[in-house]
Amino acid sequence: MTRTHTARAELSARRRPAMPRWVWPWLLLLPTFLAIGAVAFWPILEGLRLSLTNTSLITRQSDFVGLENYTGLLSDARFWNAWGHTVWFTFASTLLETLIGLGMALVLYERFACRGLVRAAMLVPWAMPTVVTSKMFGWLFDGQNGVVNWLLMNLGIIDAKINWYGNPDTALTTLIIADVWKTAPFMALLLLTGLQTIPKSLTEAARMDGARGWTVFWSIRLPLLMPTLLIAGLFRALDAFRVFDLVYVLTGGGPADSTETLSTLAYKELFSTLEFGYGSTVSTAMFITEAILAGILCLWLVRTIRRVS
Amino acid sequence: MTIKTPHSGGRPGPAHVTQLDRRAFLSTGAAGLGAAALGLPTRARAAGRKQISFATASFFGSETFGDLVDSFNESQDRVMVDYIELPPPSSSTEVYQGLVQQLARGNGTPDVFSQDVIWIAGFAAAGWALPLDEFVDAEMTSKYFEGTLSACKWDGKLTALPWFMDTGMMYYRKDLLDQYGEAVPSTWAEMARIGKAAMEAGDTEFGFLWQGKQAEVLVCDAVEAIASNGGAILADDGRSARIGESAAVEAIQFLYDTINEMKISPSDVLSWDEEPSRQPFTAGKSMFLRNWSYVWPIAQDPSVSEIVGKVGAGPLPHFDGGKSASTLGGYQLGLNANTKERDAAWEFMSWMSAPEQQKRIALNFGLGPSRPALFDDAELNEKQPFMATLRPVFTGATPRPVTPEYAKVTLALQSGISKALVNGEVEKEMTALSGQLDKIVG
Numbered sequence: 001m002t003r004t005h006t007a008r009a010e011l012s013a014r015r016r017p018a019m020p021r022w023v024w025p026w027l028l029l030l031p032t033f034l035a036i037g038a039v040a041f042w043p044i045l046e047g048l049r050l051s052l053t054n055t056s057l058i059t060r061q062s063d064f065v066g067l068e069n070y071t072g073l074l075s076d077a078r079f080w081n082a083w084g085h086t087v088w089f090t091f092a093s094t095l096l097e098t099l100i101g102l103g104m105a106l107v108l109y110e111r112f113a114c115r116g117l118v119r120a121a122m123l124v125p126w127a128m129p130t131v132v133t134s135k136m137f138g139w140l141f142d143g144q145n146g147v148v149n150w151l152l153m154n155l156g157i158i159d160a161k162i163n164w165y166g167n168p169d170t171a172l173t174t175l176i177i178a179d180v181w182k183t184a185p186f187m188a189l190l191l192l193t194g195l196q197t198i199p200k201s202l203t204e205a206a207r208m209d210g211a212r213g214w215t216v217f218w219s220i221r222l223p224l225l226m227p228t229l230l231i232a233g234l235f236r237a238l239d240a241f242r243v244f245d246l247v248y249v250l251t252g253g254g255p256a257d258s259t260e261t262l263s264t265l266a267y268k269e270l271f272s273t274l275e276f277g278y279g280s281t282v283s284t285a286m287f288i289t290e291a292i293l294a295g296i297l298c299l300w301l302v303r304t305i306r307r308v309s
Numbered sequence: 310m311t312i313k314t315p316h317s318g319g320r321p322g323p324a325h326v327t328q329l330d331r332r333a334f335l336s337t338g339a340a341g342l343g344a345a346a347l348g349l350p351t352r353a354r355a356a357g358r359k360q361i362s363f364a365t366a367s368f369f370g371s372e373t374f375g376d377l378v379d380s381f382n383e384s385q386d387r388v389m390v391d392y393i394e395l396p397p398p399s400s401s402t403e404v405y406q407g408l409v410q411q412l413a414r415g416n417g418t419p420d421v422f423s424q425d426v427i428w429i430a431g432f433a434a435a436g437w438a439l440p441l442d443e444f445v446d447a448e449m450t451s452k453y454f455e456g457t458l459s460a461c462k463w464d465g466k467l468t469a470l471p472w473f474m475d476t477g478m479m480y481y482r483k484d485l486l487d488q489y490g491e492a493v494p495s496t497w498a499e500m501a502r503i504g505k506a507a508m509e510a511g512d513t514e515f516g517f518l519w520q521g522k523q524a525e526v527l528v529c530d531a532v533e534a535i536a537s538n539g540g541a542i543l544a545d546d547g548r549s550a551r552i553g554e555s556a557a558v559e560a561i562q563f564l565y566d567t568i569n570e571m572k573i574s575p576s577d578v579l580s581w582d583e584e585p586s587r588q589p590f591t592a593g594k595s596m597f598l599r600n601w602s603y604v605w606p607i608a609q610d611p612s613v614s615e616i617v618g619k620v621g622a623g624p625l626p627h628f629d630g631g632k633s634a635s636t637l638g639g640y641q642l643g644l645n646a647n648t649k650e651r652d653a654a655w656e657f658m659s660w661m662s663a664p665e666q667q668k669r670i671a672l673n674f675g676l677g678p679s680r681p682a683l684f685d686d687a688e689l690n691e692k693q694p695f696m697a698t699l700r701p702v703f704t705g706a707t708p709r710p711v712t713p714e715y716a717k718v719t720l721a722l723q724s725g726i727s728k729a730l731v732n733g734e735v736e737k738e739m740t741a742l743s744g745q746l747d748k749i750v751g
Contacts, residue, residue, distance in 0.1 A: 143577035166579035254523020256731040273716040
């Protein structure tokens with residue numbers, strides 16, 4: 001047995017020089033390239049191609065139309081309406097989730113009784129499927145029987161039931177609240193790991209020099225946490241940008257298009273009207289906006305990391 | 310005649326059988342045809358029969374449509390139908406996508422399919438549904454409800470065969486009407502007056518519940534209001550919009566007023582679809598409710614309803630000088646234009662739509678027949694007494710806009726009507742909507 005093994009090893013070792021050295025790494029990378037190409041690049045390129053055609057399953061056309069879809073998109077009020085909602089949703093929910101998540105992480109970092117239990121329990125909202133969260137918030141914020149209205153009325157904050165989802169002024173805000181509830185724990189988790197990487201010696205030294213809690217936070221923890229904070233923010237922002245299930249389940253984009261987002265608009269174009277051409281244009285526009293967003297955050301991240309190290 | 314099939318190689322017999330068994334599941338039509346044309350043995354149970362396939366959304370009752378297909382297969386020895394089950398009607402977007410993908414392939418599978426009324430025009434315009442005029446005559450069509458028939462037509466041709474239907478209807482509190490000595494209201498104004506009175510007397514919290522969520526159901530509610538005022542969303546030829554006309558504007562204004570002027574509906578209806586509006590009604594909180602026929606059994610179930618035995622149902626009210634209208638829903642049968650087995654497919658379709666099968670569907674699924682004569686059936690009336698109520702409602706069944714661009718039309722309607730109901734600028738929004746619709750269908 002052992003002998004044959006060594007014999008084989010010798011054989012292959014002898015054979016190796018026959019192949020140019022540079023081939024090996026590429027050969028080993030090939031499966032990865034193929035996999036990523038098949039699931040990431042090909043769909044993106046296919047989406048781009050479709051966005052330049054008038055492909056529709058209903059009219060059964062599929063002709064190249066150049067940039068016609070894009071000029072149509074730029075003058076499409078529905079698109080800009082959805083674009084505005086999506087950008088606002090992303091900004092507001094990411095900001096709130098970062099702030100609340102940071103607060104949660106700072107609390108969970110300290111030692112207290114049952115800390116392990118609280119850390120685990122905190123993740124429950126994040127573990128729930130979004131559809132379940134959506135249905136739950138649907139009931140919480142129900143205009144007639146919702147517990148939120150009941151609480152606010154009993155506390156004397158409002159004197160008439162608020163119609164959270166039926167009013168264009170409050171519908172998007174309610175969706176943001178639901179999203180914050182669901183994903184703030186995720187931010188807290190990322191930031192907690194970030195906090196744990198900050199050397200204890202630094203904070204201990206600062207305290208020895210007489211620094212108070214706030215000073216320790218502003219001068220030591222926050223600057224060192226900044227890279228983690230930005231990476232977590234980037235993750236969240238990209239995720240929030242493609243919000244779909246909350247809107248789809250709770251409002252369907254209404255009332256009066258006040259909660260329409262790019263994802264729901266693209267879904268309607270692609271799968272309700274089966275206009276694959278124009279629908280792909282909407283998703284490509286989404287992709288571009290998201291790439292710009294990611295680009296800005298990445299630049300900021302790189303600069304922060306350089307400053308910290 | 311040359312037919313390309315995956316089985317045309319010279320493989321020995323038994324291999325064909327197993328191959329076909331597997332294939333038949335995926336592409337019954339083509340495989341079945343290939344085998345039949347080449348005279349090869351097909352499945353043992355299908356020996357010597359023409360093989361076709363039938364795709365339908367899955368409805369549930371005390372049996373499934375698969376059971377009906379089995380009955381057909383057992384009832385004769387000429388045609389063998391394979392049943393392709395699509396998602397339930399609650400996922401109608403997925404059913405639609407599934408059908409479009411199969412029909413667009415143009416390979417004749419499924420030979421027969423069932424379709425929501427709103428897809429009929431689109432399928433016909435795309436050339437996927439075969440006009441049925443060569444199979445039917447006036448005597449045959451006269452046996453169906455008129456509204457259903459007109460929804461089954463595209464460009465003057467019958468492209469779908471009526472199967473079963475559902476429509477919007479008015480549910481009311483029979484006990485309270487008796488208490489006030491009022492008759493069932495026939496106009497919207499009377500309805501609003503009685504609804505208001507019930508609220509003021511403290512008998513109910515709301516007067517009238519309907520569905521204003523920016524979704525398909527909003528279009529259904531709007532069609533009923535507009536048609537009951539003699540208006541329409543699109544012109545008869547489906548090529549121009551009529552929603553900017555005063556009849557339509559008045560109707561939408563009425564819906565807006567139920568919330569803001571008469572205050573008989575809570576503003577929550579703007580985010581409600583069917584179920585959220587049904588719950589307060591069966592909890593005894595509303596005088597009137599506009600909804601579909603599924604509400605009836607729920608309202609009569611003591612475990613979920615506070616109003617068992619206190620409910621009545623009937624046609625929706627209308628405006629002065631108008632006629633009651635109820636939005637037509639339900640699934641109708643279509644014949645794939647690319648089918649290779651026209652006659653076999655038609656035989657199956659007409660069997661499905663025949664009185665016996667419609668009655669069986671009414672009894673076992675609770676779905677309304679599209680043949681008025683069935684409503685006189687003693688057994689049906691005894692086992693499903695609610696069906697008798699449906700006859701006058703079905704008579705007023707009104708199709709939603711008949712256009713191949715329905716998918717775009719409905720999205721524009723949902724957005725435009727929702728805006729009007731929120732901001733109250735009904736005339737302005739309807740004019741804008743009318744312009745949009747003209748662009749889509751023109």
